[in-house]
Amino acid sequence: MDEVRVMIVDDDKSTREIVSMFLSHKKYKVFQAFDGQDALEKINLTDPQLVITDLMMPRMNGLEFIKRLKAMRPEIVVLAYSAFANFEMTADLLKAGAFFYMAKPFELSVLELQVSRGIEHYSLQSSAFNAVPHINNQSYFQNMIGHSKKMLAIFELIEKVADSDATVLIQGESGTGKELVARAIHDLSKRKNKNFVPINSAAIPDELLESELFGHMKGSFTGAIANRLGRFELADGGSIFLDEIGEMKIRLQAKLLRVLQTRELEPVGSHQLKKIDVRIIAATNQNLERLVAAKEFREDLYYRLSVIPIVIPPLRERREDIPVFISRFIEKFNLACKKKIKGIDSPAMDMLCSYDWPGNVRELENLVECLVVLKGSGIISRNDLPEKFQNMKTLVKNEDLTLPENGLCLNSAVSEFEDRLIMQALEKSAGNKKEAAILLNLKRTTLLEKLKKKNLAGKLSVSALSA
Ligand SMILES: Nc1ncnc2c1ncn2[C@@H]1O[C@H](COP(=O)(O)OP(=O)(O)OP(=O)(O)O)[C@@H](O)[C@H]1O
Ligand SMILES: [Mg+2]
CATH class of the missing domain: 3.40.50.300 (P-loop containing nucleotide triphosphate hydrolases)
Structure with a gap:
């Protein structure tokens, strides 16, 4: 790992500064946040691998902070400390995803040891999904993903x-x-x-x-x-x-x-x-x-x-977000279910990218959870996908018009190609059929006929319909 980034979250300035100075000395890049809320706001910008947090803080308590942090970025390793902890609290912390708990006051040498163990744990878990494309920070916004x-x-x-x-x-x-x-x-x-x-x-x-x-x-x-x-x-x-x-x-x-x-x-x-x-x-x-x-x-x-x-x-109107969602959900369910899926191969990814997702992100998230749990390790491939995907004949891509190894049904492939181009034209014209017909070099009436025959109007979004 080139640079190890650590964030210290504590409302007590002097603790924050001591820890910060000590770890900077040990060659960690250290960021400070004065409470959980502040930390959540800074997390995607600073992108730490490890967060050290106090539990008694104003605005949001440490446990709530850890839960929200883990929901957002499950791969980040969390060390928690507090002067007032009991057995139940420690159990709750570990359940919320904390890696280690320390009673306060603690020796800086103990902190150093736990930070280096935490980072080792981070490297191990991230090597489990190295093949999952890395999502850059700009694809995150608050608790949401998307870069379309x-x-x-x-x-x-x-x-x-x-x-x-x-x-x-x-x-x-x-x-x-x-x-x-x-x-x-x-x-x-x-x-x-x-x-x-x-x-x-x-x-x-x-x-x-x-x-x-x-x-x-x-x-x-x-x-x-x-x-x-x-x-x-x-x-x-x-x-x-x-x-x-x-x-x-x-x-x-x-x-x-x-x-x-x-x-x-x-x-x-x-x-x-x-x-x-x-x-x-x-x-x-x-x-x-x-x-x-x-x-x-x-x-x-x-x-x-x-x-x-x-x-x-x-x-289906922002298909470029699909691979990002898939990576993020594989990461999330690998951690939550202790699985080791390394990624997804291109034929499977292509199929998921061309599917229409009537249930939208929720449907995609549920499918990825199911794939991660059932497969457990290795790379997700076309054969792992449910039957409805197996039967899809979607292998015609604008930039890749090669005949798939197992052949295809020409009529359905051509019809599907036509559907996709029509939908794209309608998306581009925000639902305006006259403009879409111009883009496709068709008469407006021919486009209307095709839409009716293929029952494509029902697939248009709220935005396109109201335009
Ligand atoms: N941009 C996004 N980034 C990350 N996760 C997302 C995103 N959009 C949706 N999800 C996930 O998809 C699921 C559905 O999201 P949400 O409940 O907000 O949808 P909704 O539009 O309110 O759905 P419904 O109309 O059915 O109530 C949730 O698990 C949510 O975490
Ligand atoms: Mg809802």
Whole structure:
């Protein structure tokens, strides 16, 4: 390893500086963070192989920090220390993924020994997946991955809007990462130290949703045995994430609209208005404009919610992100399941890159987990993929028009080639069929006929359809 990077996380400046000086002397490149939050913000930029952290820190305790760090970057080795530890705490730490725990005060020679053991462990585990392409730091944004133009534009937008209090509406198919985007907005905002409270309108029965959102007073309905705070109040000072907003019934939409307008709410059974200070982030996988047209969603609420619209493209419209996701997920599940998959060969990678992923990133993540667990070690190849991939005849690539070893079905290959070019033209023209027809040197009517015959219109994304 050319350069060993270590980060020390402690709110106590003098400990931070002593450790830092000592390790720099031993030729480590040392970075400092004054607490867990600060460390998470610096992690992708500094890219340490090892993190040393105190457990008692303001804003975010050490255990929570380790969990979040490991979720983001499971390969980083963590050494934790504290003056107040007991057996259960040590067990929790190890469960959260810490490599070693030291009681404070500790000798610097003990620290040095554990750092060098930790680095050795890092090298061993990373040699287990050397063949997995390295993901460069620019492909990470908060807890998200992506380096396609479309995702980079979304990351930029998130950064721009995070600090304002403007309401955000995130739209995208299921599994595209809407919740991750909502969390990234909260984590980058000035509200990050307050709660991020998600609530899913589809998962809560209609009759309970109002009380879940706004709270209720004792005795306001059967079963209301005590006053209860709603999610809006739990999110006070922070952000509320109204997931699957398209599922909310019209009656409740009216109440929500009033809260959005007045920033005041009335718990069920109370006549007292309460002021709230909450940033609202909503999400849906439905086309809200269509619901508005069908009178199933209030138009005024739609406009209130979509002050800043963010449309996450489906995975098939950002295929260049697929290899990055695959690498990251192999790494993640190798560590989580103690497996040693070294990588994936090109025929298998090609197949995964040409598949349409109706379940988007979630479907890809689940598939990689399944492949890592079932195969356990070695390199994932075409034969390891589930049957639906085996039957795909997708081996025609623009730049590689060679006949595959086992031959192919010419008619399906040609038809699939045609589909892909049509979809690409539609993506390029943002769904504008006239422009797409020009790109393909076809008459518009011929393109429309083909779309109908091949049933391709259903595969277009929310963004392309609404364009
Ligand atoms: N850019 C990304 N980087 C890393 N992981 C991602 C990304 N996008 C999605 N995922 C992963 O895919 C899964 C689905 O993401 P998420 O729950 O945010 O999607 P969603 O759009 O809210 O889906 P749904 O509409 O079904 O609720 C999660 O496991 C998430 O970690
Ligand atoms: Mg979701």
